[in-house]
Amino acid sequence: MKRSWIIAPAVVAAAMLGVATSSVAAERTVKIAGFGAKSGVVRSFGVNTEAVMRAAADHINKGGGVKLGDGATGKIEVTFDDDRCNAEEGISVLRRIAGTDAVVAVGPTCSNVAEPLFGILQKKVGDAGDSGVQMPIFTDTAIKGGLAKISDWAFRNVPNESEMYQKLFAWIKAEHGELKTVYGGVEEDFAHSRFTWHKVMKVRAPEAGFEVVGESKWLLNDTNFATQVREMKKAKADIVAISAHPFTTCGVLKEMQRQRVKPKLLVGLTSSSSLETLQGCAKQAEGIIIPTSFAPVTPAAKVAADLSAEKGGSADLHSAAAWEIMMVLKGVIETSGVTAKPDTVQDDRRKIRDGLAALKETEGLLGTIQRTAEGEAIKPYVYVHAKGGSWAVLHDPGS
């Protein structure tokens, strides 16, 4: 009897330890490695993406986490590295991530990083002769057209600008039949803005029946736009389309105001539909129309925007894509049998890659997102315009 009293606490303690151990074993950590620009003039992109990813991870974890392939529950843990919008640093960051137990990477911010970065991934999945990095990457921001086809391990959730501007110019033509001419302004030394003017806007505008009557070019860190705006003024175009990032967009808009260049309509670059533009030149940007794949117009989008704001970030067309990515990853992890054990990292990465490749459509913040065979997204979008210091939805082409 006495002996059993001595043993009893030990048995209880052992039982409790066993319960604790099994609960630890049942709840694992699923590591998702974010990376992007958190230095330099594009820092806000990385800051926003990180905040949105952390907000989404918290949202998922509070909802019970993710169900893993062996029945255990996983909590998502987000890490975030700065690639400084620099290709070499981006590659170095990815190699470092590949050496950790992260099962998937989300990023990068800049197209000039994404392009070479996708180049170091294994091109064709399962190719034993290709020693490229085997890590699924899901991109939220780098928007330059057609990059995901570089590798089977690369996926993107960025808007299809070509389609967005095609529809936008067609809509403008339908709404404002009196407008005939377009003049372009382009930030010539930035991959995204250059691509969007020369390969998208300049091509799509004539298709919609507009005549492109000229273009002015400037550089990302220019300070004086007088000559370019003078050229713009001489062209007397009905529409001025500016393919530039917020700093020079604001510089040009302010110069247009000084020189009294008043086109009947202004069209902007997708990336300019952000807080930065309004912070820099809300008054001059008034009325500018921009197609965007994010606006807090649905309940889900409002939740994403609010929770991201609590984490110190702003949900915009780029960072909100990171929220969608996190939700897609949750689904893929749950359906593809990821176990998130230390010895299954490479298997888990392959399962996530295969899961992402198999997706035909996903649920986004503005509606259903189509997935292409090349790893790209066809996202729903709306047209927003700057109105009274904020972005307001002008038209929903999907409605």
Next chain:
Amino acid sequence: MEFIDIVLSISDGVLFGTTYALIGIGFTMIFGVMHKINLAYAATSIGGAYVSWAISTLVPLPAILVFLISAIAAGVIGWLVYLCCFRLVPLDTPLTTLLATVGMLIFIDEVVVHETDGMPQPYPAIFDDVFFEFGEFGLRGDLLFIFVLSFAAMLVLLYLLYRTRLGIATRAVAQQPMAAQLCGISIERTNASTFVITGMLGGLAGAMIGASVGVLSPLLTLPVTVKGLIVTVIGGLGSIPGAIIAGLMVGAFENLFLALRGVTERDMYVMLLLFLFLTFRPGGLFHRSALRD
């Protein structure tokens, strides 16, 4: 390209060139006094403008007061740069101060980036809605204001240098540091005051650049540094009149090449101009003879 377009481009360039001249004067004065290059100078200028912007977000201020705060703040930053990169480091190795100022440039830039997330911030301007039109010819009111204010600052500087005891001390240290010291002039105090004065001048330039664009961005630091160095070389290291003329020249040439050859070739021609000076007139605009072997 019509003749009037070329005239307009050059006039805009000359007006904006006064900001380059101010930056060039700062580089050249520090070199004149200490025989060292302060690569953090443009960052100091833009840093001053950022401080004034930050204060103006807390307390609404008239633009002219914002510019003044920028000058004062940059003067303080200039003094800190002197302490960190010149006063407290060994001066006998030329590379030490050069690298220290490179580090300071990056440091100031990163502080700005981290505090603003790199986002462009609106900066006040004066007469930015004024545009003088004379037929086809037109001039921006704000650029004219910048031109006048910058020239006034240059005149004040010249007065300081040539009509005050501080100026005499500064010139004495620049010409004969040993003799100046024997006359009881404190080299350290003179150096520090040079950094404060040039910092204030730079702060005014930073404010003028921000006002002319209407927006402040960390993107401004690098091009302003490069333009300042080009102006300093073309004007002649240590020559204030040279820096003034070179600043206006670089502004004009930059805009002329932009109008004639486009933005993608513009900087190429400005650099070519720099190489021409380095090759054929390495002493700068007002140097009596080329100092070549």
